[in-house]
Amino acid sequence: MENIRLLLVDDEPDFRAPLKxxxxxxxxxxxxxxxxxxxxxxMNDAPVDVVVLDVKMPGMNGIEVLEWIxxxxxxxxxxxxxxxxxxxxxxxxxxxxxxDYLTKPLEFPHLVQKIEQAVxxxxxxxxxxxxxxxxxxxxxxxxxxxxxxxxxxxxxxxAHEIDNPLAIIKESAExxxxxLSKADHADMPRKSDFENAVGKIETAIERAKRITHQLLGxxxxxxxxxxxxxxxxxxxxxxxxxxxxxxxxxxQIVQDMEGANGILWSDPYKIRQVLFNLxxxxxxxxxxxxxxxVSLKGTDARVMLIVEDTGCGIPKENLEKIFEPFxxxxxxxxxxxxxxYVTCGIVERLGGEIDITSQVGKGSRFQVTxxxxxxxxxxxxxxxxxxxxxxxKIKGDPAK
Amino acid sequence: MIRIPAKVLxxxxxxxxxEMFSLRLSEGGEKVFTAxxxxxxxEKLKQENIDVVVLDIKMPGMDGVETLKEIKKRYPIVxxxxxxxxxxxxxxxxxxxxxxxxxxxxxxxxxxMAIKLEGARKRKDAxxxxxxxxxxxxxxxxxxxx
Numbered sequence: 169m170e171n172i173r174l175l176l177v178d179d180e181p182d183f184r185a186p187l188k189x190x191x192x193x194x195x196x197x198x199x200x201x202x203x204x205x206x207x208x209x210x211m212n213d214a215p216v217d218v219v220v221l222d223v224k225m226p227g228m229n230g231i232e233v234l235e236w237i238x239x240x241x242x243x244x245x246x247x248x249x250x251x252x253x254x255x256x257x258x259x260x261x262x263x264x265x266x267x268d269y270l271t272k273p274l275e276f277p278h279l280v281q282k283i284e285q286a287v288x289x290x291x292x293x294x295x296x297x298x299x300x301x302x303x304x305x306x307x308x309x310x311x312x313x314x315x316x317x318x319x320x321x322x323x324x325x326x327a328h329e330i331d332n333p334l335a336i337i338k339e340s341a342e343x344x345x346x347x348l349s350k351a352d353h354a355d356m357p358r359k360s361d362f363e364n365a366v367g368k369i370e371t372a373i374e375r376a377k378r379i380t381h382q383l384l385g386x387x388x389x390x391x392x393x394x395x396x397x398x399x400x401x402x403x404x405x406x407x408x409x410x411x412x413x414x415x416x417x418x419x420q421i422v423q424d425m426e427g428a429n430g431i432l433w434s435d436p437y438k439i440r441q442v443l444f445n446l447x448x449x450x451x452x453x454x455x456x457x458x459x460x461x462v463s464l465k466g467t468d469a470r471v472m473l474i475v476e477d478t479g480c481g482i483p484k485e486n487l488e489k490i491f492e493p494f495x496x497x498x499x500x501x502x503x504x505x506x507x508x509y510v511t512c513g514i515v516e517r518l519g520g521e522i523d524i525t526s527q528v529g530k531g532s533r534f535q536v537t538x539x540x541x542x543x544x545x546x547x548x549x550x551x552x553x554x555x556x557x558x559x560x561k562i563k564g565d566p567a568k
Numbered sequence: 569m570i571r572i573p574a575k576v577l578x579x580x581x582x583x584x585x586x587e588m589f590s591l592r593l594s595e596g597g598e599k600v601f602t603a604x605x606x607x608x609x610x611e612k613l614k615q616e617n618i619d620v621v622v623l624d625i626k627m628p629g630m631d632g633v634e635t636l637k638e639i640k641k642r643y644p645i646v647x648x649x650x651x652x653x654x655x656x657x658x659x660x661x662x663x664x665x666x667x668x669x670x671x672x673x674x675x676x677x678x679x680x681m682a683i684k685l686e687g688a689r690k691r692k693d694a695x696x697x698x699x700x701x702x703x704x705x706x707x708x709x710x711x712x713x714x
Contacts, residue, residue, distance in 0.1 A: 328653055
C-alpha cells in the first residue's frame with residue numbers, strides 16, 4: 169500500500185499522536201485533525217483516501233462530519249470510531265455512508281485491516297468507473313466506425329451501379345464523336361454546336377468516372393506492399409511534388425523532420441498518398457503567404473507525422489464529418505469529398521490513426537500515427553485484455 | 569493496304585451498351601456480332617468464325633469468367649478481352665490467368681479499346697499463322713515419307 173493518504177480526526181491529541189506514528193511506520197501518509205472544522209480544512213486542501221473519524225467530538229460531531237465528507241468528497245472512505253457502549257453511532261454511520269466502524273479501545277491490527285479494506289474498495293470503484301468510461305468511449309468509436317463502414321458499402325454499391333449506365337453514355341458519346349468526324353457530316357448544319365455538346369458530355373463522364381473509380385479503387389483492397397520506409401526521404405520527395413501547387417499561391421512548406429527517427433516498416437506508396445492528400449488539403453486551406461509545416465515525432469513503437477497549416481481551419485460542426493465519403497465544402501466539380509475518407513481508410517489499414525485539431529481562422533493540424541512495425545498493428549496498449557473483453561461484450565450485445 | 573475487318577463479338581447483358589458499342593466499332597470498320605449472355609456468346613461462336621470476344625465479367629446466369637473458361641476450352645485461339653468494373657480487378661487478373669488477352673475498366677476509353685482490340689487480333693493472326701506453317705511442315709514431312 170503506497171501513497172495512501174489517511175486523515176485521523178479525533179479531539180484527543182494523546183490518542184492521535186501514537187496512532188499516527190504506528191500508522192506512518194506501516195507506510196501510510198498520515199494527516200491529523202482535532203475537530204470537524206480542521207478536518208474540512210485539511211480535506212479541502214488536498215483530498216484524502218481514508219478518514220478515521222471519532223464519533224464523539226466537541227463542535228461538529230462525527231456523524232455531522234461524515235455527512236459533510238460524503239457530500240463533498242464522495243470518493244473518500246470513512247471508518248468511524250465509537251465508544252465501547254455506543255455501537256448505535258457506528259450503525260448510524262454505516263447507514264450514512266461510512267465504510268465501517270471500530271470500537272474504542274482500538275486494536276491496532278484491526279484498524280490497519282479496516283483501512284486496507286477501505287482502500288481496496290476505493291480501488292475497485294475507481295477501476296469500475298474507468299471501465300465504464302472506457303466502454304463508453306469504445307462504443308462511441310464503434311458507432312462512428314460502423315457508420316463510416318456502412319456509408320462506404322452504400323457508396324461503393326452506388327458507384328458500381330453508376331458505372332454501367334456511365335459506360336453506355338460514354339459509348340454513345342464516342343459514337344456521336346465518331347459520326348461527327350466522318351466526311352459525310354462535314355457540312356452538317358450547326359455541327360460545332362453538336363461538337364460542343366458532345367464535349368460537355370465527355371467532360372462530365374470523366375468527372376463521374378473519377379468519382380466512381382476513386383471510391384471503388386479504395387474500398388477493394390489494393391494490395392499493400394510493406395517495406396522499410398524512411399519518412400524523411402518520403403516527406404522530402406512528396407513535399408517537392410506538392411511544392412508547385414504551393415508556390416503558385418505563395419505558400420511556404422517547412423520541413424521539421426529532426427524530431428524523431430523516420431524509419432518504419434510500412435507501405436511507402438500508401439504513406440505517400442496519405443501525405444500528398446494532407447498536403448493538398450492544406451494547400452487548399454491556406455491563403456497566400458501562409459505556412460505549412462510537416463514535422464516528425466516518435467517513440468520506439470510509433471511514428472507521428474504531423475501536417476500543420478495556417479489556413480482557414482475547420483468549423484467544429486464539420487470536424488465529425490470530414491472523414492465521411494462525399495463530404496466536401498468545395499464547389500461542385502472541384503472536390504469529390506473522398507480525399508480524407510480514402511486517407512483515413514489507408515491509415516487504418518496500415519494500423520495507424522489520424523487525429524485532428526483545428527481552430528477556425530488559425531489553422532488545422534493533422535497527426536498521423538503509424539506503428540513502426542507490423543507487429544504493433546492493432547496494439548491496444550496495456551488495456552489489451554480489457555479492450556478485447558469489452559469489444560466482445562459490445563458485439564455480443566443483442567440490443568446493439 | 570486494305571485492312572481486313574476483325575470479327576468482334578460483344579457480350580454484355582446491358583443491351584444499350586452492346587448496341588452503342590457495336591455501332592461505334594462497325595463505324596470504325598470492324599465486323600461486329602453481339603450477344604447478351606454467356607450462353608448466347610457460345611452459340612454465336614459456333615456459328616461465326618470470331619477473332620476477338622469482348623466479354624463483360626458481371627452477367628446474370630453464366631458469368632464472364634465461366635463463359636471465358638468455356639470459350640477457351642472450345643476455341644482456344646479465340647482472343648478474349650474482359651470488361652470489368654473498377655472494383656473487380658482481381659477477377660480480371662484471374663481471367664487473364666485463364667487465358668484472356670487483357671482487360672479494360674468500364675467505362676472503357678475508346679482509344680484504349682482500339683489498341684487492345686488490335687493487339688488481340690494480331691496475337692490471334694500470329695498464332696494462326698504459326699499453326700498454318702506447322703501444318704505445312706507436317707504435310708511436307710508426311711509427303712517425304714511416302
